[in-house]
Amino acid sequence: MAGISATEGTEEETKKQGKQRKKVGGKGLRESTVVVQIASDEHCSGAACSVQRKAGQDAARSRAAIYGYPAFLMGPPAHYQPTYPPAAGKYGGEGVYRERFQGIQRIQGIQQEEWRRRQVGKGEEEQKEAERRGKEVYVRVIKDPYPTEGIKFDDEDGHYIAEPNTDLTSRYKIVRVLGQGTFGKVVRCYDRLKKEYCAIKVIRAVQKYREASMIELRVLQTLSERDPENRNKCIHMKDCFDYRNHICIVTGLLGMSVFDFLKGNGFVPFPGSHIQHFAYQLFTSVACNLVHTDLKPENILLVDAAFHTVPYTKRAGQRVKRLLNNTEIRLIDFGSATFEDEYHSSVVSTRHYRAPEIILGKYSLDCVLVSNAKGMGWSYPCDIWSIGCILIEFFTGEALFQTHDNLEHLYMMEIICGKLEPRLIRQSSKTAQKYFRHSGKLDYPNKDTSPSSRKFVKTMRPLAEIVPSTSALNIHFLDLLMKIFIYDPSKRITAREALSHPYFFSPITHIDTI
Template identity: 70%
Template structure:
């Protein structure tokens, strides 16, 4: 709602059409009491795993502990966000601010309201553009998501604003590693969402590093932070639905280089100096008790219950985290496919055969992926030779993550609990935070 009170990335058109902006924002608020991921007891660290926990763990646990005494009063799930309207100080008749697609025309060193000076475009998507700006009031840099001036995108941005406000109000100190909204406003018919300026995405770092896998110590810390963020979201009855490396930003992208000989043509690899991250892009986030579109998640990170049309909930985020962690470990996306049947066949090789009981729960339209015997209809007469060849290169989870050290053994065990087809049996984010994997130190030969 546009008003005089100020207050991620990515939008889904299906959600806009399904909600209908005016009706959606008149729904009554839901009262809830957020809870927080449990802190693992110290004795877990001593249970034959190690005398020393990972170096970052104490800091993360103390940080979370400081929030256990936070206010006990019930919190309103945000029903709407008021966006202040900012008008131009001088007449702008005849001035063109948008291109033909409704994107804001960015001119470096021009003003985006008197408060913000435009530096450069950081990225562009269906929703609009993300611009780096200088905040004259705070005297620092920020990132501003400028939504396209087309009404359906403006309406969709109100959904994202509602999610962002819910997140920030329930984690004012930003200990749960989710991006925070600083401000929002409506300027020249563009909804603008102001956020802190962070480093590059984890995916971009991986790409710039020749897709060399991350060190095991980095993966471990990334995983702990991801589960912390997702446990927090799930406590707020929120499902992110689009977890992927592109939506995980580094707080600091500084690195050092060391010699590397394991990849042809690559002589050095980059090692991050700081592994702190922030989760972004809440444009597709969904409250559990509200409308669920039939298909969510980027293909490579999509859970089997979504592909099979069974409906989805919190566990789909956990599956996505598993895919992300394997990508960090190997340097490559786990499920590189764009076809449902091929995707399911890859899952069977990596995670084991689909269970008959699980298959019977699939939607009517998804039954076409199975033969009368209940087995997956792959390969079939329409399967291309390239698909057959590619699927044959897949390895099982145990082959991808060999148990050659205590850390890898626990990592494999965690992944095994993630890649369970039945979402009701899949490990939760809270449960994952207490897994022995996070209390096992990295040996020098694990780096």
């Protein structure tokens, strides 16, 4: 499988995957440059940045704007003249201010202070925007060296028609299509310049998907800058370009996804030692201060999918099972990732791996997700919950929450993880509160609940029964999961805390390796 996901986690795709699980258990090219956004501080260096104070605060402010100093540090402009008395309603009644303040100097000081306070707010916003612009990616446009009028390169949905043995620019030669998803398709290519194979994600020639790809490009660039040695086990971008109206993202070529390996192995669970190594790498990946929002086995690729077989007697009709020779992984598909201080969509994550705070909606300010979450409905902890769901799937071979309905999903959570706290129910969105009765209990089952739903939910078991304490490794694994599956995201274990959990220092026995 390529180093970029070919599936995007839509509800329709998730349903198909759920059914599967249930069944088994440039040369000669002209180049120009498109600037996505330009960093604004490239020209500011050396003696040019020295500022000599001249008469008048307006001149100082002009220099501050040119050389990048925060304008509010220079004070209000010289032409800024406060009024006296202040207008009623802005600072209070006129009579109140006449009695409280003596003379125009005091009032001027108050107005200057308010002006500075407003400028501080503006300065912080401008600084954040400048930092955001500085992180954007330059995407070069590669044009064909010959006329292409009348030649069809896309299908009716905007997907690039990738034919084997054709060129994707003069540098890359298409070998075959590895997969296709909502955002585009992934192709295996040969890099003529570096003389190696690579994976290229070719984004659909649809404006909304082109714009969305810019987010992924920025995230991939940030990951490379923060972690050049790739200790966080995330996919790294090697190149990007715009060709025939398709944004193309080049990465290394990796093995198949963990889900595909699990599927090819008849959904036989992974050995305990493999799960332990997977878990450590996943927590390391999400500790890089980005919210992935779409963690699932399909978005975890094996570096090397080579395996050997061993006898297997726990399932009728299956005599052998596959064991990986190498459990190193890479986290991929950052098309839905977000930075902590940026826009948060109300619905994220593929259904099976969705955290309760996403279903329940926006929390009030007293339910702090992380120290700087500013009251948002979800943040880093939603990725931690997803990891918990993934680890259980590795342990049992089946998705933990096989559902497509919010009410049924919440009821499953209560069976596995215990009752929801009344405080969290009160703080949930109006949309989510319809799932609860006046007593605070979930409105499940009800008159609209299907017999198949009732039957399936009855098969759910508490977490302690899913992971029996049959070994020291399992005991620590269960304890880690109990710290993950906490409804209040502010109390959920963090990635860094998880990396220090005794589970990762528990001795491995022979039974944990098969």
